[in-house]
Amino acid sequence: MNHTNGMHSEKSLPVTTCIEDTLKLINHGVDDDDDDDSEEDFILLQMPLVPKEFTVKQEIKTEEEDEVKIEYLYPEQVEIIEEYEDSEVDVPLESNENNEVNLEEEDPQEPSPLKDLQEETRKISYEEQKAELEQKIRDIKTYYSAVSSMCNKLDVFIKSVDEKLVYTEQLNNKHKKVIGKSLDPTNSKSSGWVHVFGAPYFKDRQFFYGPKNYDVLQKEQRNEININSLPNTHLWKPYEKQKVAQAIMDIEVEKRIERCKRRISELSSELHNVDEERRLEMEDELSDVRERRKLIKKLSLAELVHGRFDEYDWLKISVTDLCNHHSPEAVRSMWFAYLHPDINKDEWTAEEMEMLKTLAERNNFQNWSLIAEQLGTGRSEFQCVRFYQMNLNEQLTRSKWTPEEDRTVQQMVERYRVGTFIPWARVAAMVKGRTKVQVFNRWKYCLEPSIRKGRFTEEEDLMILAAMKWYGRNFQQISRFVPGRTPIQLRDRYNASLENTEQFTWDEACDEKLVEMVEEFGQSAWAAVARSFSGFSRVQVQN
Known part of the structure; x- marks a missing residue:
């Protein structure tokens, strides 16, 4: 154009x-x-x-x-x-x-x-045009500010999501390792096999139990005991027993102090409303109450507790003092069966042992509360039944294992073993007169083929001493670093040969003294011989 x-x-x-x-x-x-x-x-x-x-x-x-x-x-x-x-x-x-x-x-x-x-x-109009353009610019700036704010929030959200994904992936990998370890037949811990194959036997891939069937529901209605629903029990440790005793002492101290406060308040309010003679008596009583109040915290547990079967707030003690590690029923049982100050905790005498054996036979080994009462030495029924089963029951107290029993244990272990899992209850049922604990300890510390026997090497001694710097006298942990040796072997080796090697030395004078002690006590009383040698154990003196 x-x-x-x-x-x-x-x-x-x-x-x-x-x-x-x-x-x-x-x-x-x-x-x-x-x-x-x-x-x-x-x-x-x-x-x-x-x-x-x-x-x-x-x-x-x-x-x-x-x-x-x-x-x-x-x-x-x-x-x-x-x-x-x-x-x-x-x-x-x-x-x-x-x-x-x-x-x-x-x-x-x-x-x-x-x-x-x-x-x-x-x-x-130029002004109208300019105002319109300025309004558009303000709208654009507002939109840009809103978009920028949304972008910042989106960046923060994406970052948090990435962190959660990483954390979830780590948990997933850890869960896979734990599940894989429990399913690994080479795992040396039997607890993994019990978790996988133990009762209840029907589980899904994540080891969750199946729903309750009609038979289980009927048993629950009849209040039948189900072994799978029983709460887990924990062994009592010495410091836990001390906590229970201290909790009872605090309760008794608080009760006595409260009674003293009430009595002081009553006497103080009546002091000015009586005659001179009565007022002097009340003042003496008031001073006595105040003195007793000061001495309450110095009383022992035996002086504070008098009632043999007084009840306390066991739930509070279980939750506050023991952090739910033991149930309120377990705390109550421990108090009445062993911790109460009226219970005799001294060593059993020969007379008590003989009388306990006679009373148990007379009562057909039943009604241990009556047996403890007839014994009359301050023992609880728990102490009586425990001591009898562990020390006086001839069917359970055989100390030495015969070769026939050892062969039976080995045969039963090979028959019932599933990988590394051994059903010790079934094995013990085939060994007459032995408990499950006895059979387990015999296999674990004597009969297991992987146990090394014989003299300790210099490398093993060095490993024991090095591991003790980290774990102290925890020989169960130290045994992981000395393959083929049991914790009992390591403990005996340390106590017999390694504990006092840097403090005491054996010289010719010790040899002469040893010959004299052996002539005096004989070769079967090494414990008596070792008492004459300070710093040396029975095994050290014998070797």
Whole structure:
């Protein structure tokens, strides 16, 4: 499309709103002091820099200066120009001295559509246009701020999710290792096999038990004992027994102090309402009560507790003092069976042993409460039955194992063994007169094929001494570093040969003294011989 005066125009591609050009336009502004604003500048300010649909660029090349100026026109202006081109009417556009573009009037009487459009454009308020553009910029800034805030929150959320995923993966890997270890037949701990194959026998892949069937529900309704629902029991440790005794002492002390406070309060309130003789008696009693109050905390447990079967808050002691490690019933049983100060805890005498054996036979080995009462030495029924079963029951007290018993144990272990799991109850049932604990200890510390026997090597002695620096006298842990040796072997080796090696030495004088002691006590009383040698055990003296 050609125009006069070297004018050339071409259509550009559609574009979207440009914020930077808008900011430039606002920063450019309008100089209110300049009264000679060109028509071109005013029109450009009134026109949107980026129209919604498309724009038309018009290149204007002046004759004086070899430069090209580009202005943007509305699509309506382009349509008017195209109408004139179709009607073969020239629309001259000139460049004046200020590089302004004005339409050339051919005839003053002839109306010009382009001029009318420019007149209408001048009517647009610049302030309204500027306010509209500023509002758009504020909206854009608000949107940008909201988007930035959402992006920051999203980054924090993604980071937290990544941390949770890593933690979950670590737990999953740890769980897989534990489950794999419990299912590994080479695992030396039998507890894993009991967990997998023990009762209740029906479990899913995560070792959760199946739902209760009709038979189990019926047994629960009849209050039958279910071995699987019995609570776990824990061995009592010495410090736990001390905590129970201390808790009972605190309760008794608190009771006595409270009684003293009440008595002091009563005497103080009645002191001024009695005659002189009674007042002197009450003052003496008041001083006595105050003295007793000071001495209460110095009393022993035997002086504080008098009732043999007084009850206490066992639940509070179980929760507060023992941290739920023992149930309230277990705490109560331990107190009445062993910890009560009225119970005799001394070693059993020969007379007590003989009388206990006679009373047990007379009562057909039943009713141990009556047996303890008839014994009359302050023993509880628990002490009586325990001591009899462990020391006086001839069917359970055989100390030496015969070769026939050892062979029976070995045969039964090979028959009932499942991997590393050995059902000791079934094995013990085949060995007459032996308990499950006796059979287990015999196998664990004497008959197991992996046990090494014979003299200790120098390397084993060094390993024992090195491990004791970390674990002390915990020979169960030390046995992990000395393969083939049991904790009992390690304990005996340390007590007999390693404990006093740096403190005492054996010389010729010790040899002469040893010969004299052996002649005096004989070769079967090594314990009596060892008492004459300070720092040496029976095994050391014998070897």
